[in-house]
Amino acid sequence: MTPSLPFPRETRPRALAAVLASALALSACGAADVASRDAGFNDPYEARNRAVHSFNKGVDRVVLRPASQVYGRAVPGPVRGGIGNFAGNLGLPAAVLNNLLQGRIEPAGQNGFRFLVNSTFGLGGFLDPATDMGLTERSTDFGETLHVWGVGEGVYLESPLRGPSTLRDSVGAVVDIFIDPVGAALDSPETEYVLGARALSLVGDRYRYSDTVDSILYESADSYAQARLMYLQNRRFELGTAAESDSYDPYEDPYGQ
């Protein structure tokens, strides 16, 4: 049981993912696009996905996990929190854009106000006074926009460095890079600072959710299957498409699901 995902949404190293995910999306386009909305999953590329999963685990073991331990111990909590806030704040314009593309005005307003409050009173986003005002983040992405537009989730894909995803959400992640208003508004060297803050935020999240991530990656009997299940269930919950698996009654059929 995990309060967070093995690879939380905020922890995507976006720039690298862009290149890799676009290649993946192309290779996966030939596959049947079947949205499975129950506890099931559509994973025709399981062998390839498992190879990517091993690679991702290797990267975690050798790079991300040790880096997060150093970062977590060397940098005081409030500083790590501030960098996380700063990176999160810069994700808000893209969220507002996606809210609008989805025709969802109220979350767009909330994310927009949150951005204004934290960028000004929150000293450029390092502090988070908006949360105390009830303006919590309403996270979204272009994958959700595609869902709202009627695109099914497609095949399951584990992406190198990005982790669990689906075809739709991988395409969404690529589009998010290009439509990000922050990326469009900034030039070098600011772009590099933002990228750096996002990378540090990712490392900080790996430290913060260390117990949970470790338990899934290194303590479960089949970390690939566990990560796939958790990602799909949580993603369908976020999008409001979790239907059948949530009304499963083992007293009716303890062997089914």
Place this chain on the structure above:
Amino acid sequence: MTPMKIPMASNSGLTRRRMLAVLAGGMGFAALAPRGALALNTAEARALIDRAVGEINSVINSGMSETRMYAEFEKIFARYADVAIIARSALGPAARQASPAQMAAFTASFQTYISRKYGRRFREFIGGRIEVTGARQVKTFYEVTSIAYLRGEAPFEVRFHVSDRSGRDLFFNIIIEGVNMLATERTEIGALLDARRGNLDRLTADLRSMG
């Protein structure tokens, strides 16, 4: 983010726990009595989870050692969850071939495993709280919704599925932001069983030290 305050004073929590410990002794007998026409309803399902959550809240804020917390979580789990049906569902089709003795042994090991595993997750709740917000009927059972407030985290949703089909009011599933315990454990136990070439007795023996 505002650090969340604990709503329940440790004193009242302790009293409550002691009370419940006394009552729990009687609950075994209550389970043997026929339930008659008294079917579970929304209010009762909610009350059950209110009690369970109250106990969880008092343990996560008690300041006791982790080892003692695990023991407390195991007790809460055993008292409020239908461990037998969770174990059977986690084992899946393999449960059909198991003898009653094998199932009993597996269920006992599974109880230790799952309460330790989930007890450890609850450690992340230390200093936080869970608040029951509502209940509704879903097909044949009841769903109780709650919100978990953790320090420095956005609040998130935890759902409990409650049924009286075992003869007692017990929860049989926990769903955290869509992530479903029965499905997670079906995957995990299935993989563990595969790794032992389907040998249930070996799994039962190994499970006791896992989680």
